Each structure stands twice: as structure tokens, then as C-alpha cells.
Amino acid sequence: MLLNRIIIVTxxxxxxxxxxxxxxxINHGICIIADLNAEAGEQTQKELQAKYANAQVHFIHLNINSKESIIELIEKLHIKFGKIDAVVNNAYPRNKNYGRHYFDVEYADFCENININLGGYFLVGQQFAAYFLKQGFGNIINISSIYGIIAPRFDIYDDTKMTMPVEYAVIKSGLLHLTKYMAKYFKGKNIRVNAISLGGIKDAQPKSFLIKYRKLCLNKGMLNPQDINGTLIFLLSIHSMAINGQNIVVDDGYTL
Ligand SMILES: NC(=O)c1ccc[n+]([C@@H]2O[C@H](COP(=O)([O-])OP(=O)(O)OC[C@H]3O[C@@H](n4cnc5c(N)ncnc54)[C@H](O)[C@@H]3O)[C@@H](O)[C@H]2O)c1
Incomplete structure (x- = not known):
């Protein structure tokens, strides 16, 4: 589906x-792991290279909060490959106080988390779009969330230390509208911008939470990362050429 496509995953x-x-x-794309964590990025690159003998997978250090870092990444890839097909806006920056309950969130933390997360997604989108404009085509996929669409169901967090952070609601709903804004702004420029809003990913959450979450879904409950892959590959491929400015929800019906 993605033969020789140059695709960056932040x-x-x-x-x-x-x-x-x-x-x-697996879909024969040329994959660029772009991450702030160089150790984890290099390790991921090594493991994927070892698992898939013919894999074309590279690691490049990236800080989505630095314009210079994004421009450097784009320049490196342009020199190496002469083109860039797509960027997946997927990084998850948050500061050390992220995830607090509503009344415990300090103004400075609220601003910082929106700045580094939504601001970072804006910056990646803006800088890649500038390159895509020059090359005449491009594809941007913003990774959003069910909590960009619906209000939190706070009761599922009862009896846990978790909550649905207020910053997250603002970041992910903002990202969905940014997706539409960008798609329309690039009218006639052959640049697509779409979003995927996914449900929660199973990752050692407390059992009580998993049970309550599952009751709000249709079959599976919390998802595995692999449950999102098909939608991502579809949006990266030519099969979705007429889809632009849209949001595809992958959540086992949680938002219904
Ligand atoms: N995990 C879930 O349940 C879930 C649910 C819905 C949506 N999402 C979304 O999926 C995306 C990925 O989430 P995840 O759970 O894989 O997060 P994660 O924390 O496992 O991974 C995030 C990655 O981003 C990197 N990163 C952080 N700051 C960066 C920066 N400034 N520049 C470049 N890289 C940076 C980290 O090093 C890390 O490798 C996020 O947009 C998140 O909101 C996740």
C-alpha cells in the first residue's frame, strides 16, 4: 500500500x-522514526530492522517544539530522498504536572501543556505544509482522541488515581478543528489533512477502570495499538485520496 513512500512518525x-x-x-513504506527520546528511537529502529530484514527504517532526532529541529529534519530527508510523502503528527509531549484533577491544575501548567502539545502539532503541520506546498503534494495525519469529540465520562475514573485531564480535552478538540482549518487553507494545493480519533489503549490500567470502560463500548473495550493501524495505512494510501479534512473515529463505539 505504501511502496517507496517516505513517511515520518513523530x-x-x-x-x-x-x-x-x-x-x-509491513506495507513497504520508508519509515522515519522522529522522536525526542534518542535512546528509545534508536532502540525502536534497531528492533524493527532486526524483525523485518528488508525494512527501510531510520531514526532522526526531533523536538516538535523547536522550529529549527523540524526544519532540520525536513532538510535531511529532502537531501536523502528528494521528497516527503506524509507526516503522522503523533508525539505526546506533556510536562511533569500533566494529568492532575481539574481544580489542581495551575494556570502555568495548563498553558505549558497546551503550548507544547497542541502548539507542537501546529508547528509540525505548518513546517511540513510549507515543504509540501513547494513539492506540490503532501499528506498530514493528526492523531486525536475520543476526548476531542465527547465530554469525559468521569465516573469511569472513580476509585482510580486517573482522570481525564482538562488540557487533553482542549488539545484534542483543538486539533480536530485545526485539521479542518488546514485542509481548507490548502485548497487546490494537493495537500490532505485528516485526523484519527482513537479510543483508550490498554496499558496496565486498573481492572475496575477497564471493566467500566468496556461497558461503554460495543465489543472489545480498550484497544491495542494495532487496532488503529488499518485506518492509518488507509489514510496514508491512495485509497483515501478523496478524503480531506475528516476525522475517522476508531473506538469500538465508545463515543456512541
Ligand atoms: N495511549 C492512548 O490511550 C491514546 C488514546 C488516544 C489518543 N492517543 C494519542 O496518541 C498519540 C501517541 O500517544 P502514546 O500513548 O503512544 O504516547 P507515548 O507517551 O507512549 O509516546 C509518545 C512519544 O512522543 C515522544 N515525544 C514527547 N515529546 C516529544 C517532542 N517534543 N518531540 C518529539 N517527540 C516527543 C516521546 O519520546 C514518546 O516516544 C498522542 O497524540 C496521544 O494523545 C493515545
Whole structure:
């Protein structure tokens, strides 16, 4: 599906990013793991290279909060490959106080988390779009969340230390509208911008939470990273050429 496509995954060394990179390799794309964590990025690159003998997978250090870092990444890839097909905006920056309950969130932390997360997604989108404009085509996929669409169901977090952070609601809903804004802004420029809003990924959450979450879904409940791969590959491929400015929800019906 992705033969010889140059595809960057920001946060490619993380929980979802790694799964996305693996699926891009399986579909014969040329995968660029772009992550702030060089150790995890290099390790992911090594492991994927060892698992898939013919894989074309590279690691490049990236900080999505630095314009210079993004421009450097784009320049490196342009010199090496002469083109870039797509970027998956997937990194997950958050500061050390992220995830607090509503009344415990300090103004400075609220601003910082929106700045580094949504601001970073904006910056990656803006800088890649500038390159895509020059090359005449491009594809941007923003990774959003069910909590960009619906209000939190706070009761599923009862009896746990978890909550649905207020910053996350603002970041992910903002990202969905940014997706539409960008798609429309690039009218006539052959640049697509779409979003995927996914449900929660199973990752050692407390059992009580998993049970309550599952009751709100249709079959499976919390997802595995692999459950998102098909949608990602579809949006990266020519099969979705007429899809632009859209949001595809992958959540086992949680938002219904
Ligand atoms: N895990 C879930 O349940 C879930 C659910 C819905 C949506 N999402 C979304 O999926 C995306 C990925 O989430 P995840 O769970 O894989 O996160 P993760 O924390 O496992 O991975 C995030 C990666 O981003 C990298 N990163 C952090 N700051 C960076 C920066 N400034 N520049 C470049 N890279 C940076 C980290 O090093 C890490 O490798 C996020 O947008 C998240 O909101 C996740």
C-alpha cells in the first residue's frame, strides 16, 4: 500500500508510534522514526530492522517544539530522498504536572501543556505544509482522541488515581478543528489533512477502570495499538485520496 513512500512518525518510539512504524514497514513504506527520546528511537529502529530484514527504517532526532529541529529534519530527508510523502503528527509531549484533577491544575501548567502539545502539532503541520506546498503534494495525519469529540465520562475514573485531564480535552478538540482549518487553507494545493480519533489503549490500567470502560463500548473495550493501524495505512494510501479534512473515529463505539 505504501511502496517507496517516505513517511515520518513523530513520537515514533512511543506506544502507538512504534506500532504505526511497524505497519508502515509491513506495507513497504520508508519509515522515519522522529522522536525526542534518542535512546528509545534508536532502540525502536534497531528492533524493527532486526524483525523485518528488508525494512527501510531510520531514526532522526526531533523536538516538535523547536522550529529549527523540524526544519532540520525536513532538510535531511529532502537531501536523502528528494521528497516527503506524509507526516503522522503523533508525539505526546506533556510536562511533569500533566494529568492532575481539574481544580489542581495551575494556570502555568495548563498553558505549558497546551503550548507544547497542541502548539507542537501546529508547528509540525505548518513546517511540513510549507515543504509540501513547494513539492506540490503532501499528506498530514493528526492523531486525536475520543476526548476531542465527547465530554469525559468521569465516573469511569472513580476509585482510580486517573482522570481525564482538562488540557487533553482542549488539545484534542483543538486539533480536530485545526485539521479542518488546514485542509481548507490548502485548497487546490494537493495537500490532505485528516485526523484519527482513537479510543483508550490498554496499558496496565486498573481492572475496575477497564471493566467500566468496556461497558461503554460495543465489543472489545480498550484497544491495542494495532487496532488503529488499518485506518492509518488507509489514510496514508491512495485509497483515501478523496478524503480531506475528516476525522475517522476508531473506538469500538465508545463515543456512541
Ligand atoms: N495511549 C492512548 O490511550 C491514546 C488514546 C488516544 C489518543 N492517543 C494519542 O496518541 C498519540 C501517541 O500517544 P502514546 O500513548 O503512544 O504516547 P507515548 O507517551 O507512549 O509516546 C509518545 C512519544 O512522543 C515522544 N515525544 C514527547 N515529546 C516529544 C517532542 N517534543 N518531540 C518529539 N517527540 C516527543 C516521546 O519520546 C514518546 O516516544 C498522542 O497524540 C496521544 O494523545 C493515545
Amino acid at each position: 513520537g515514533g518510539a512511543g506506544l502507538l508510534g512504534r506500532s504505526f512504524c511497524e505497519e508502515i514497514i
